[in-house]
Amino acid sequence: MRSEAPANDRATISGLSIATRAAGVLLLATGLAAFLVFPFRYGADLAIPLADLALGVFLLRLGRAEATKRSGSLARAAWLGLAPFLILAGALVTLHEVGEVIVLRTTDARSRAYDTRLWIIDHAGVSWLGAGRSRSWYRRLLAQPEVTIVREGDARCHRAVPVEEVAVRDEVFEKMERKYLMGRLWRALGRHMFLPNDASREVTVVPVRLDPCNMPTSRGR
Structure with missing residues (x-):
């Protein structure tokens, strides 16, 4: 017989999954925006946007996990803690390229x-x-x-x-x-x-x- 997590735990995990997906979307959007404003011939300058894109995809994959599945919740929390810093880094890169460069x-x-x-x-x-x-x-x-x-x-x-x-x-x-x-x-x-x-x-x-x-x-x- 399969055991089920308590309702409070399920709600917590579901909320974490939603937050993970939201962070993934933000990272993807930020990374994509930063990526698009760079001329492609300056590939070395794309390090931060590409990191945002990669982590965004990873967070989205984590967010697709079953809301009632407890395994991996600590990993989600750890990546969510890192996400704001990468979102900020991607935003700063994007803002640097807004205007004449x-x-x-x-x-x-x-x-x-x-x-x-x-x-x-x-x-x-x-x-x-x-x-x-x-x-x-x-x-x-x-x-x-x-x-x-x-x-x-x-x-x-x-x-x-x-x-x-x-x-x-x-x-x-x-x-x-x-x-x-x-x-x-x-x-x-x-x-x-x-x-x-x-x-x-x-x-x-x-x-x-x-x-x-x-x-x-x-x-x-």
Whole structure:
């Protein structure tokens, strides 16, 4: 004779199964959205969306288990605990690609080229990037200032010039936050993406001016 789980247990397991399926759908949707906004030639950038897609399928399979079946419920709970973080990661990847995204091509000491997808703004007659001081691509452009910017399919040589002036920094990053959806969301919450929200904290980002290679070398603004 087959034993049945108590009604309370069945309700709990059924609720967990529904939650698992819901998380799977969200992960699939987030992963698919992030996947679709990436040009396919930048395959290395698809790691997070593909993780969302894979885990979404896995969660959906778990969610299809019989609602009264108790085996695997701990596994479902564990994966559900991980799901919100992957949903957030996929959403951030997607938001990063909402708006204009260019490709910065830097080179290292061995002349190996690296492509990085970044936001860009036009300000005071030239283009600007925002760089975290610890970023590897920023360290490469400090060593090799001549870089290539691929914008709307047009590749052009630029000389990258970090600018430390506070007034310029504030103008550039305020404009960048207003241009991009993620920046506007942060501002709506009363926060900043690039500048420290606490005056006592060190500024870890710097605006980088992109001078055309045929422009005479200059410093500052």
